[in-house]
Amino acid sequence: xxxxxxxxxxxxxxxxxxxxxxxANTLSVAEDLTRYRREQTVFGRIIDSLTGKExxxxxxxxxxxxxxxxxxxxxxxxxxxxxxxxxLAVARVARHLKATQHRLVAAExxxxxxxxxxxxxxxxxxxxxxxxxxRLTELEQWRINTxxxxxxxxxxxxxxxxxxxxxxxTHLPWAFQTVLLAREIATGPCGDWAQISGDDSYQxxxxxxxxxxxxxxxxxxxxxxxxxxxxxxxxxxPSDDERLMMxxxxxxxxxxxxxxxxxxxxxxxxxxxxxxxxxxxARPQHPAETALALTRRRHGSVDGTTDxxxxxxxxxxxxxxxxxxxxxAIRIDDGK
Amino acid sequence: xxxxxxxxxxxxxxxxxxxxxxxxxxxxxxxxAGTSIGALNGAVLASAASLPEGAELLTAVWERxxxxxxxxxxDGPPAFDRELTGSEFDERxxxxxxxxxxxxxxxxxxxxxxxxxxxxxxxxxxxxxxxAFPSALLDAAPTPVGLFIDVIRAKLGEPARWIxxxxxxxxxxxxAVLASAALxxxxxPRHIGSERFLDGGFxxxxxxxxxxxxxxxxxxxxxxxxxGLLWDTERHPELSVIEIRPTQPLASRGxxxxxxxxxxxxxxxxxxxxxxxxxxxxxxxxxxxxxIDSATQLHNTRLDMINAVEDLDPPST
Numbered sequence: 001x002x003x004x005x006x007x008x009x010x011x012x013x014x015x016x017x018x019x020x021x022x023x024a025n026t027l028s029v030a031e032d033l034t035r036y037r038r039e040q041t042v043f044g045r046i047i048d049s050l051t052g053k054e055x056x057x058x059x060x061x062x063x064x065x066x067x068x069x070x071x072x073x074x075x076x077x078x079x080x081x082x083x084x085x086x087x088l089a090v091a092r093v094a095r096h097l098k099a100t101q102h103r104l105v106a107a108e109x110x111x112x113x114x115x116x117x118x119x120x121x122x123x124x125x126x127x128x129x130x131x132x133x134x135r136l137t138e139l140e141q142w143r144i145n146t147x148x149x150x151x152x153x154x155x156x157x158x159x160x161x162x163x164x165x166x167x168x169x170t171h172l173p174w175a176f177q178t179v180l181l182a183r184e185i186a187t188g189p190c191g192d193w194a195q196i197s198g199d200d201s202y203q204x205x206x207x208x209x210x211x212x213x214x215x216x217x218x219x220x221x222x223x224x225x226x227x228x229x230x231x232x233x234x235x236x237x238p239s240d241d242e243r244l245m246m247x248x249x250x251x252x253x254x255x256x257x258x259x260x261x262x263x264x265x266x267x268x269x270x271x272x273x274x275x276x277x278x279x280x281x282a283r284p285q286h287p288a289e290t291a292l293a294l295t296r297r298r299h300g301s302v303d304g305t306t307d308x309x310x311x312x313x314x315x316x317x318x319x320x321x322x323x324x325x326x327x328x329a330i331r332i333d334d335g336k
Numbered sequence: 337x338x339x340x341x342x343x344x345x346x347x348x349x350x351x352x353x354x355x356x357x358x359x360x361x362x363x364x365x366x367x368x369a370g371t372s373i374g375a376l377n378g379a380v381l382a383s384a385a386s387l388p389e390g391a392e393l394l395t396a397v398w399e400r401x402x403x404x405x406x407x408x409x410x411d412g413p414p415a416f417d418r419e420l421t422g423s424e425f426d427e428r429x430x431x432x433x434x435x436x437x438x439x440x441x442x443x444x445x446x447x448x449x450x451x452x453x454x455x456x457x458x459x460x461x462x463x464x465x466x467x468a469f470p471s472a473l474l475d476a477a478p479t480p481v482g483l484f485i486d487v488i489r490a491k492l493g494e495p496a497r498w499i500x501x502x503x504x505x506x507x508x509x510x511x512a513v514l515a516s517a518a519l520x521x522x523x524x525p526r527h528i529g530s531e532r533f534l535d536g537g538f539x540x541x542x543x544x545x546x547x548x549x550x551x552x553x554x555x556x557x558x559x560x561x562x563x564g565l566l567w568d569t570e571r572h573p574e575l576s577v578i579e580i581r582p583t584q585p586l587a588s589r590g591x592x593x594x595x596x597x598x599x600x601x602x603x604x605x606x607x608x609x610x611x612x613x614x615x616x617x618x619x620x621x622x623x624x625x626x627x628i629d630s631a632t633q634l635h636n637t638r639l640d641m642i643n644a645v646e647d648l649d650p651p652s653t
Contacts, residue, residue, distance in 0.1 A: 036563045
């Protein structure tokens with residue numbers, strides 16, 4: 001397209017310096033000749049008329065004016081062509097400007113759309129991130145729970161299998177083994193999982209496992225009284241040191257803030273063990289009955305007659321509740 | 337640009353003003369042609385290293401001539417817009433007699449030419465041609481008959497000779513300038529080689545033909561020393577000419593005023609003529625020089641415009 005401009009440039013008549021000098025000179029000479037003739041004296045004019053110089057000056061003046069007109073025409077022609085060239089170039093530039101304007105508007109619209117889409121994308125990404133965070137949290141919690149559940153199961157099996165294999169709490173009476181085994185399970189991962197999940201089924205499985213063990217039938221074949229079981233069990237411990245050790249195992253004598261809250265049956269066992277180690281003058285004749293009476297005074301009604309399944313169930317439940325209460329108290333203290 | 341300096345005696349001071357304007361406008365003079373006083377002015381200019389230096393040299397020469405001829409006894413330069421009155425006429429004749437006693441004294445012109453022109457610098461300077469009319473007479477002393485014969489020869493078309501100063505030996509260089517100014521019966525004719533020459537103003541007072549024939553000039557500035565001249569640029573169609581014709585008379589009217597104008601070298605008059613030359617050159621040359629510059633700029637801006645539009649176009653695949 002620019003070839004069109006260059007072709008037009010070639011068509012413009014060359015206003016070279018010659019035409020411009022001609023324009024200026026012809027006018028200047030005509031002016032001089034006219035001035036001379038105007039200011040000439042009468043005598044001078046007569047002489048010039050006679051010699052022909054007057055006519056010659058008149059002709060020369062006319063010739064210069066004609067040449068001036070011709071130079072002017074050439075200049076005007078070149079100027080017109082030049083204007084045409086300029087107009088064409090301006091039109092071209094205007095078209096370019098319009099195209100640029102359209103591109104700018106399109107770019108602006110595209111920019112606005114892109115901004116809106118980017119905002120939507122941003123919101124979507126935020127939502128996805130939030131979902132991912134939630135999901136990851138859920139997965140992490142599931143992992144923790146799964147780990148805890150698996151650990152709880154493994155520790156339950158480990159602890160109970162070890163007791164069944166007579167590799168824990170050996171040499172202790174069956175009643176005290178039951179208390180300690182129930183405490184071990186309740187204070188370990190099983191108790192943790194039961195508190196988190198609300199699933200207390202481990203208590204039933206523990207009761208079953210204890211009941212299935214041959215030592216249970218042997219220690220408590222039919223119904224019996226609680227004091228007799230506890231006192232017989234206490235008597236089975238050969239020394240005061242062992243009784244005190246047993247008492248400490250179920251937190252008796254510890255700072256009440258550190259000890260698990262006793263439940264009635266456990267309290268009977270604990271008090272019986274403690275009283276049985278008193279010096280002879282202070283020792284009651286039947287420490288278990290004294291312990292039962294004291295426990296009833298402190299904790300309310302307590303069945304004195306029971307059987308193996310009821311004893312085991314109540315011991316397992318007491319230890320579970322005591323462990324739950326301790327965990328709750330620790331959580332509250334941590335929260336402070 | 338070529339420069340043609342016409343003959344006109346003392347009115348030649350006008351040309352100094354014109355040259356001063358050309359120097360200030362930065363005009364590049366590539367060739368000079370002159371007749372009579374124009375030959376002397378041109379020779380001084382051609383031997384200068386630059387146009388501004390040439391203008392200064394010419395100013396110094398003309399001031400020296402003015403000092404030599406003494407001040408004008410009446411206040412201010414003489415009036416040029418009318419014929420002289422009786423008393424003015426007498427005073428002017430007395431002045432001319434006094435001027436002439438200096439300018440026309442034997443040896444004055446020779447001394448002026450020899451002290452004003454540097455032959456060595458002229459040989460390597462701007463090419464210059466001076467116009468001189470070859471006389472038919474061989475006698476040393478001009479006679480009315482001899483002058484009449486030369487006049488007839490001139491009327492019958494005998495052309496003036498354009499003498500290239502730069503190529504001449506020193507003596508002939510001076511003789512050529514003096515020959516160009518050898519006004520019959522006022523100054524003696526000059527010999528160059530075996531030929532005798534008179535004032536070139538006889539037939540060619542503005543020798544633009546020399547530049548048309550020998551110089552490589554696109555444009556020529558012709559500085560006349562007279563108004564109302566029947567000088568037509570059409571006689572040199574190959575040249576682009578701009579004439580500087582005085583906008584005010586340079587001498588009083590009438591034949592005697594014309595003669596006095598040729599010989600009045602009083603300092604006040606010379607200064608006034610120089611100033612008028614400067615003003616006329618600015619008035620006449622200023623606009624066309626500006627127009628030429630504008631035309632060049634216009635052409636360049638047109639090219640810039642096309643190139644700029646071309647840059648806007650998408651690249652052709």
